[in-house]
Amino acid sequence: MTIAVTGLNAIDSPGPGVAVIRGLLEAESFSCRIIGLSYESLEPGIYMRDLVSKTYSIPYPSSGMDALMERLQYIHQQEKPDLIIPNFDSELYSFIKLAPRLKKMGIHTFLPTLAQFEERHKVNLPAFGEKYGLSVPRSKAVYTANETLSLDREYGWPLVVKGKYYDASLAYNHEQVKAHFNRISAKWGLPIIIQEFVHGTEYNVTGLGDGEGGVVAAVPMRKQYITDKGKAWGGISIDDKKALALNAQFVRETKWRGPYELELMKDKSGNYFLLEINPRIPAWIYLAVGVGQNIPEALARLAMGWPTDPFTHYEVGKMFVRYSWDMIVDLAAFEQISTKGEL
Amino acid sequence: MTTKKRYERPVIKRLESNMPAKFGGRSNFEAVTHIENIAVGELISRFGSPLFVISEKRIRKLYKQARQAFETRYPRVQFAWSYKTNYLSAVCNVYHQEGSWAEVVSGFEYDKAISNGVEGSKIIFNGPDKTEEDLKKAITNQSLIHIDHLEELYMLQEIARSTRQRPKVAIRVNMDTGVYPMWDRFGFNYENGQAWDALNKIMYSGNMDLMGLHTHIGTFMLSPSAYAVAASKLAQLARMVQQKYDHEIKYIDMGGGFASRNTLKGAYLPGQDTNPHFDDFAEAISSALINSDYRPKTPPLLILETGRALIDDAAWLLGTVIANKRLSDGKRTTIVDFGVNVLFTSFWYDHRISPAQPFTAYTEDTVMYGPLCMNIDVIRENVSMPLLNKGDYVVVHSVGAYNMTQWMQFITLRPKVIMIDTEGNPHVIRQNEVLANLSSMEQIPPHLATFEL
Amino acid sequence: MKIKKNIAVSENGFIFNPSSGESFSANPSGLEILNLLRQGHDKESILNHMGENYQTDSQTLERDLTDFIETARQYHLFEHEDE
The missing domain is CATH 3.40.50.20 (Rossmann fold)
Structure with a gap:
């Protein structure tokens, strides 16, 4: 093929x-x-x-x-x-x-539906969280830099300034918010999302939904080393029941179709917040392959309409270490x- | 002797790592050599450059699409042509032939609709500036008056009392539909109770006929769901009026604001791929109305005042390349013969611009300037274009809305507008301006009539 | 005014300057001019050649050729910077 x-x-x-x-x-x-x-x-x-x-x-x-x-x-x-x-x-x-x-x-x-794709946009995250009962950080889509002026009182510093598709930067004062706003909007357009910063530990889950609420694959990972671009350079597969439960809830409620990556933040009290839903395979997908869930293979099978059994197991405590070549x-x-x- | 090759400006450019390979852009461009089967070159040689070209066929087609989208989902639908979007009489009359009423926002537009032959009772009179004289005329003609503020409401009551005529009215309602910016400067607010208060004043006055409810939630709207919110809120008001006064609202006017195929500045994906269609708006509005708790004996007439989405994509602006230039930093620029004075919408959109003659796959990033001696005269800030030569023609797409009303006579005179009829024959529907048009409005005091240099 | 000898110009219009490591791309008419320059033609002779082969006027050609040569000069593709 x-x-x-x-x-x-x-x-x-x-x-x-x-x-x-x-x-x-x-x-x-x-x-x-x-x-x-x-x-x-x-x-x-x-x-x-x-x-x-x-x-x-x-x-x-x-x-x-x-x-x-x-x-x-x-x-x-x-x-x-x-x-x-x-x-x-x-x-x-x-x-x-x-x-x-x-x-x-x-x-x-084998892609998400347009409705799923639109609904999970960063811009819509607050409504998305409410609809499916998922905790999300507070955020607001803004169209001018001035609209950000009062948000620090609501969310506190720092604020996360995010682009519609890509890019996110932390800002510790209004000058930085403006600078990020201008830089990101010039590249990815409007609106810009201003999000509350949740202190805690970041976890990621990559998975595959069958489009009917079933989880075909899911592997949670904790980043071990993050580059200056905010990308994982090393990560480890973990056995986190809460993250997997949240993942299952996400897939069941949204009937997600296709691959995805959830970005989660666990705060000091152990509560999980859903920060972002990436409607595609993440760059660290080879870890999932390496621990026993070949998501690209399963995705190809689903796309071709071939019978595909859900994965039920993966190896915990395996790492990926990225390298340049x-x-x-x-x-x-x-x-x-x-x-x-x-x- | 061998035939000569088509000339293309020689270019050399540095390959940079972040530069898309040139063929990637190849299919971004397709030469648009003909409009409704007439060669662009022929149109320009007959009618001049720049030139607005409107397709009657395309107008009728878009109108039918819109009508079908709504009529298949809701039993009673009426369109009203939004004059301010394009009030060239030929254009208005195509819509009137298709069955559209008129929607006007000034005394001037009102008179224009009357002179086009629209019956008074089929004119919707919107806007914050209606003079006493305008209102008297509209009342006598039984036009539908959409009240914008309390001063207007009081003036109508006064006229009704003194003339013993019953004005047919609606109120314009503004509301939070979850979109930014919220248009709360027009009409009465829903959330804070102004709208309900105004409706009570009308019902209590006893000398006006409350016909409908009107809203217009924004412009170039990209989210149909906002219309669903708006429609539910209007239905809620209608229900309140029905319960309190046993009075049925005859119509719900959802205004306009539907996006055309244009791409707003700042958008990443092209508008023609992402912008919602009539079906999306119709689905949102119709289901909100049908699913509302308002249950009158006759379902209210659904009025739509959409202008832009009906006319924008039915018109093009043809123009000519005047010169190519380099800026001091080496940036390529192209000067064309139409500026922001004619193509006003280039302030809002990244207009799609096609060359009108064949070209190769090579492109250059270009700033496209208009011909005005003004720094603001930029048609596109950064557009990847094939290599245009002086004298080449270009076609700007989707220019039918607001340009032929908001254009201004500034530095240059306004060009001709032609309409190509359904048989493919071009007609001039507005002559180009000449010096005499402008001089005829001026008067020179005698002591300034002559001078010596 | 001569293209540096070590500069490679391929049939696709791909140009590589081995001393600077930069690469460039030219369209067919640009490629034709580069090749004429390599063969040692001067501006006058290139103008004549292009005028004979392409549907355009001499003013346009002159202006575009000047611009092209100027750009190539800025890219340091010529043997002597002052000529």
């Missing part, structure tokens, strides 16, 4: 693509060939020829769905992929909308992907 995967930017703030591909290639229930889909010429996955058979550049999400569809049609003619796994938040809207058309071409996906690349390869858009 041929699977196309995005998110090949295995850099210091990595996309999940390369880890997803490793999971797919290690799948026991099928063998597959990987097509990479890239946005920029220096995404490392493009040059990992032992993992990725061929890469095609695709247009940025901001170019719109028609541009994406046209490019996917071209790729379809060349490669006839059976499945696409998009791995960026910002491209999901287009892929969810295009899913029925892709299906007609014989390309499967310098590849030697011929200029000709860079030239190919930069001028032809294919490699």
